[in-house]
Amino acid sequence: MRNLFARKPLEVLLEEMKGEHRLRRVLGPVQLTSLGVGAIIGAGIFVATGAAAHNVAGPALMLSYVVSGITCVFAALCYAEFASMVPVAGSAYTYAYATLGELFAWIIGWDLVLEYAVGSATVATGWSGYFQNVLAKLGITLPAAVQSSPWRFDDGRFVSTHSYINLPAIVIVMIVTMILVKGIQESASFNAAMVMIKVAAVIMVVIVGAFYIHKANWHPFAPYGWTGITFFGKHIAGQTNAGGQPVGMLAGAAIIFFAYIGFDSVSTHTEEAKNPQRDVPIGIVVSLIVCTVLYILVVAVLTGMEKYDKLDINAPVSLAFKSAGVGWAEGIIALAGVAGITSVLLVMMLSGPRVFLAMARDGLVSRKFFADVHPRFRTPWKSTILIGIGVIIMAGLLPIDALLLLTNIGTLFAFVIVCAAVLIMRKKYPDAERPFRCPWVPFVPIMGVLACLMLMFSLPWDNWVRLFGWMAIGLCIYFFYGRKHSVMATHLEHEIAAHGAGGAYVSGVNEP
Numbered sequence: 001m002r003n004l005f006a007r008k009p010l011e012v013l014l015e016e017m018k019g020e021h022r023l024r025r026v027l028g029p030v031q032l033t034s035l036g037v038g039a040i041i042g043a044g045i046f047v048a049t050g051a052a053a054h055n056v057a058g059p060a061l062m063l064s065y066v067v068s069g070i071t072c073v074f075a076a077l078c079y080a081e082f083a084s085m086v087p088v089a090g091s092a093y094t095y096a097y098a099t100l101g102e103l104f105a106w107i108i109g110w111d112l113v114l115e116y117a118v119g120s121a122t123v124a125t126g127w128s129g130y131f132q133n134v135l136a137k138l139g140i141t142l143p144a145a146v147q148s149s150p151w152r153f154d155d156g157r158f159v160s161t162h163s164y165i166n167l168p169a170i171v172i173v174m175i176v177t178m179i180l181v182k183g184i185q186e187s188a189s190f191n192a193a194m195v196m197i198k199v200a201a202v203i204m205v206v207i208v209g210a211f212y213i214h215k216a217n218w219h220p221f222a223p224y225g226w227t228g229i230t231f232f233g234k235h236i237a238g239q240t241n242a243g244g245q246p247v248g249m250l251a252g253a254a255i256i257f258f259a260y261i262g263f264d265s266v267s268t269h270t271e272e273a274k275n276p277q278r279d280v281p282i283g284i285v286v287s288l289i290v291c292t293v294l295y296i297l298v299v300a301v302l303t304g305m306e307k308y309d310k311l312d313i314n315a316p317v318s319l320a321f322k323s324a325g326v327g328w329a330e331g332i333i334a335l336a337g338v339a340g341i342t343s344v345l346l347v348m349m350l351s352g353p354r355v356f357l358a359m360a361r362d363g364l365v366s367r368k369f370f371a372d373v374h375p376r377f378r379t380p381w382k383s384t385i386l387i388g389i390g391v392i393i394m395a396g397l398l399p400i401d402a403l404l405l406l407t408n409i410g411t412l413f414a415f416v417i418v419c420a421a422v423l424i425m426r427k428k429y430p431d432a433e434r435p436f437r438c439p440w441v442p443f444v445p446i447m448g449v450l451a452c453l454m455l456m457f458s459l460p461w462d463n464w465v466r467l468f469g470w471m472a473i474g475l476c477i478y479f480f481y482g483r484k485h486s487v488m489a490t491h492l493e494h495e496i497a498a499h500g501a502g503g504a505y506v507s508g509v510n511e512p
């Protein structure tokens with residue numbers, strides 16, 4: 001039991017920064033902010049908005065984004081404090097190891113892999129829809145057999161689409177994987193170019209779309225109600241759809257929460273930041289604020305241009321302009337959507353291997369495979385390729401709706417752990433250097449935990465089932481491999497053998 005809850009001290013974390021396996025420090029505050037904006041803007045505007053407004057929240061989706069944004073502010077402030085204290089790869093996994101112990105660290109690390117891998121598959125599926133829209137403008141139509149996944153998710157059921165595989169999604173994942181293997185600096189430069197294109201497109205959407213708003217489209221403002229909460233599948237408040245899943249403003253906030261997960265990916269790159277104590281908090285907070293404002297403006301314009309129940313699920317923004325008769329804007333937006341979603345995919349797939357790298361350094365997964373940094377490119381190339389293969393399988397075969405919801409519950413769970421860990425860290429290491437301090441502790445962390453739990457309970461029950469299933473697989477791997485190869489557990493056993501179980505003390509990991 002002592003091994004399961006062994007904590008990793010700050011001294012050990014910082015010591016790992018030395019040696020040949022450290023990643024290259026090449027990212028400044030502008031590049032980090034660009035990575036955050038690159039991951040955030042795109043998924044929410046170009047993918048999640050249509051499905052959430054059409055099926056769950058209606059025009060009240062504007063307030064759904066406000067609720068999700070406030071929740072993310074709480075989590076972002078906690079992430080920023082940790083990122084400034086512990087400038088190593090691993091994000092919430094590393095923070096959990098330092099505060100809650102090895103078992104919790106494994107759970108959150110395994111959950112982060114789910115978040116980034118499934119999130120990447122979700123984004124790749126959305127990219128496919130926009131890319132095919134661009135091809136259609138050029139008079140090109142792909143064969144029906146390779147246009148989408150074999151199934152779509154309809155009211156909690158999988159329905160055949162008469163297609164066999166989503167070929168465009170597979171191709172883009174392969175291209176992004178090759179770029180990521182090449183190097184972080186090249187990836188960040190490519191991402192910066194994509195971000196400039198899509199931010200310009202988002203601003204154009206707001207300015208041009210404002211002239212085509214019809215206020216009647218905002219009525220009724222909340223056709224599905226204001227709540228939509230379940231507790232492990234038991235309906236508590238609000239309406240449900242035909243499949244028994246919650247709908248309403250809060251349910252919409254839980255679904256489009258996917259659109260905000262980019263800011264936490266910034267913290268996975270602290271080891272590659274030039275001045276992580278300053279630059280990473282700037283990247284996290286600035287990218288979140290900028291994107292929240294843009295999200296609210298775009299949703300207001302989109303639901304004002306088109307009635308919520310007529311919005312397209314796969315490419316809502318470009319097709320809303322098409323129905324408004326702004327044909328020239330449709331093509332530009334579709335092209336910007338392709339560029340924008342590409343940058344989201346890049347950042348999401350960039351983050352997963354960094355989590356595996358941190359876990360491998362601790363012996364919880366194979367060090368030989370997952371901690372292998374390419375001698376020339378200085379990237380975790382083997383795990384990047386492995387995650388790329390997993391994303392290809394999911395993006396090619398699974399529908400976007402099921403992927404979207406599964407990503408959300410994993411992300412919210414990670415945020416709960418990080419917010420709780422800040423409270424523990426303040427008590428355990430009160431005098432530790434904190435270049436950035438989360439304000440109003442304990443109010444902010446507690447509100448972060450409560451807000452994330454509220455949104456988790458607003459998700460359909462089957463998402464909890466999938467989360468528990470994924471965690472069960474992860475725990476099997478931990479107990480059959482990770483626990484036996486854990487670096488901390490090995491040190492602890494040596495200390496017990498040398499000093500006896502009553503007085504073992506492992507480099508500050510456990511209290512004597």
